Amino acid sequence: MSSRNDEKAFLPTPAVHQQRGHSLGVIFSVIAFYWVASLSVVFLNKTILSGSEFKFPYPTTVTLFQLVVALVLLVVCGHLGKRSRTFSMVPPFEFDPDIARKIAPLSAIYVLMLTLNNLCLQLVEVTFYQVARSLSIFFNILFTFTILKQSTSGPAMLSCFIVVLGFVVGSYGEANFSWSGLIAGVGSSIFVALYGIYVKKTLNLVDNNQWRLLHYNTALSIVFLLPIVLFSGEIGEIMENVYFLGNFSFWFLMTITGVAGFLINISMFLQIKYTTPLTNTISGTAKSCVQTLLAMVFYQNPITAMNGFGIFLSLFGSGLYSWVRYKEMQRR
Template sequence: MSTVNKLGLTERQAVILTVGFYMVTALVMVSVNKWALNTLSIPWTLLWCQMLIAVVLLRATDSAGMLKMPHLQKDVAKALIPLIAINVLGLGVNTLCLVYVETSFYQIARGLVLPFTVIFAYALLGQPSSKLVLGSCFVVFCGFYTGVTSELNVSQLGVFFGVVSSITTSLHAIVIKKSLVAVNNSSLDLVYYNNALSFMAMTPIIFLSGEMSVISTQFAEEGIQGFYSFLFAAFVTGIFGFLVNLAGFMQISKTSPTTHMISGAVRGVLQTLLGYFCFGDDITAGRLMGIVLILGGGALYTYAKDKEMNSNTKPTYIPMTQQDVDGEEGRNKVGQA
């Protein structure tokens, strides 16, 4: 039984709670990361701290008897190598994208998640898409193109990281679902393995990135105040990084692709407003049009998926829930994973 279901909630209540938890933590995480990166330009070190704090918190819940953490096993770790590789790369490019673009433009820079999702669904899983789905991808691409080309001072490097982030995000859903098999479909076990192994994989990166010299310079210039600033930024981003990581795994394993897409669209709108009110971002006409087209394409995709499901045709989207993988039999078993 999943962690959410242990609270005694109905399936509907569990989905609402999971989606709400994901949206709140994701929005707060973007704000916290942007603040931390404006304070300290050490993205890889902050990510490393997030992984470390997540592992410590998970082990603490195990010691307190609240949650049961698994012992790391070599065969399971080997099976999760694709997930760890994509997770580390994805976290890195997400953060680097946020370094170079404004919060309100982040939605546009990472706007190609849906087209890449459909491409990988066909290339990796052999799942064709309907004309309506392809049309929604075209609308999303138009939104991305409009948003990027309308900006005079947009960082090309930030856009590049956004595109790579779209690719890793698209692959992440497939890899997470396949990786759940290695941990007996336990989202919590997968969260622990993901954080612990990502922490190990990221350790050499922070030294190779040269960020240790940046930290040393700041400590030398600011003294104890610089040390406190680093600890505070690392702790805050670590806490919310842990929460959004957990929330993301919970939503992907608990909800359908349609719900996942809707929550992402709503989060995109709120994220844009957040950038405007909290960080003073400019919302240009081109940027607004790009966001509207990207969200409109997502809405069209949602409509297309609902139409396919209601017409009893075989779904052509990437499996993201156990019932999608196992078919009708799995649909009757949802909640038992």
């Protein structure tokens, strides 16, 4: 599901960057793996929700299925990690009710973030998706000040202003504008920002282990999302209107999308481990640009001059913000 914000939807926490020397081949392979996983999630989700013969416009059901796939993979990889060094990064699955109760608020935010993200992707063009989701930077600054009581530097605020300007210009110039899609994108941006803040407040419950947090977060998210799917009426509509439930290709596509979402975690961990923070930042920004260009080619999305300028501003502002925060981190 994505701009760099979408990786955060799957990545439980920004890990500590390690700046060690690695071969160019290793670095290239890690970045390529990250790009493939990230781009696959966006385009596969778009294909499932509204872009193929299998038009399945049920975002909460899609989100639930993908979470179940992720949980199965976590359990399997945790089991394999006991016997193989290849999977040793994933600890055995655990679920302590006392810890789960404290992590529950984070999981509620996670569910809303993923559901609104998929809804936004269903309702807007992929080219506009970057713009609709760009306000996570603005809300991150807002919540950092109101919740964590931390101020933001002037250059970072300027970058945020450029992103907001890109959001306004891109929205006004969007050829296939959707208010509901825009609202879903803004809502998803709000919960992306809240998720990052709550992760920082929750990690100590699992000894700062990202994979352990992912265990609890995925399991709790399924528990929270299941009643929403049942009471939303989507199951009844699916049984009445969807004729391809017995089609193997549809379920294969759904499963592959869930696997790609899970692989984002691994690809982000590897990119953080084997590259520098600057490389990680440049990779994410460049991937967002390529994502927009690919959407123009594959989906033939109409882009007005104003819409294109708004997309450029939101990408430029997001990249500038990442660069500013990277330089600030270096100075610290």
